[in-house]
Amino acid sequence: MPKVLSEAEIADFRERLIDAAERLFAEKGLEAVSLRQLAGELGVSAMTPYRYFKDKDEMLAAVRARGFDRFSEALETAFAKPGTADERAAAASDAYVRFALEQPAAYGLMFDLSQPTEGDYPDLVRALLRAKKTMTAHIELLMAEGRIAGDPIVLAHAFWAALHGLVMLRLSSKFADDVDFDAVRRALSGALARGVRPGAGS
Structure with a gap:
């Protein structure tokens, strides 16, 4: 059974995703980065980022905001x-x-x-x-x-x-x-x- 995360844990992981995305977008360029790569960067399953962002464009919007x-x-x-x-x-x-x-x-x-x-x-x-x-x-x-x-x-x-x-x-x-x-x-x-x-x- 998946662990139920607290609001603080959800917010913390979302920030970690945004941190990783900001760095990879800057290093590799937008086209070269996928949510799957972000998952690998953080050591989580390939589908985990999709619980927080529907796609890369939404992730980019969060990074920029x-x-x-x-x-x-x-x-x-x-x-x-x-x-x-x-x-x-x-x-x-x-x-x-x-x-x-x-x-x-x-x-x-x-x-x-x-x-x-x-x-x-x-x-x-x-x-x-x-x-x-x-x-x-x-x-x-x-x-x-x-x-x-x-x-x-x-x-x-x-x-x-x-x-x-x-x-x-x-x-x-x-x-x-x-x-x-x-x-x-x-x-x-x-x-x-x-x-x-x-x-x-x-």
């Missing part, structure tokens, strides 16, 4: 610390970069692929909306204090595009040894900020 939640939590914690609008925005930017460099597997699955079915998974949709809100919060604060002007959604995407580009260059080792990544990031952020100050385009 968890990544977005961890990402949002990191930025929200940094942004909540006391300071000026500029200091809090800088803290959120630092948290973004730190997350990407410390958790590259999760970051790549979150931002470097397209999952056409993501709208089918409510938890992923929720996590995506949370992340989008988190990435616009500092822009809205800077606008409210008159530090920058423009469309908050457009500005948030402009700053995000710049930061994501730098992060991906760093993760792919495209920065030469004699180039200071943080100095480049500060220069780019400063140039963007100056370009969107009130009256900058007049």
Whole structure:
């Protein structure tokens, strides 16, 4: 007779599945990984993962949702610390970069692929909306204090595009040894900020 698992045991094993999936997806690519392989990785029967996820796409959605939640939590914690609008925005930017460099597997699955079915998974949709809100919060604060002007959604995407580009260059080792990544990031952020100050385009 199969062992009846407690809710805590079910949640723990589900997290172990997600951990293994995140690592294998990043190492081997989505197409090369199956739920059967995940089962073998964890030393369980081939059918066990199907008790938790109906297929690989649902597994990927769970991996990405968890990544977005961890990402949002990191930025929200940094942004909540006391300071000026500029200091809090800088803290959120630092948290973004730190997350990407410390958790590259999760970051790549979150931002470097397209999952056409993501709208089918409510938890992923929720996590995506949370992340989008988190990435616009500092822009809205800077606008409210008159530090920058423009469309908050457009500005948030402009700053995000710049930061994501730098992060991906760093993760792919495209920065030469004699180039200071943080100095480049500060220069780019400063140039963007100056370009969107009130009256900058007049």
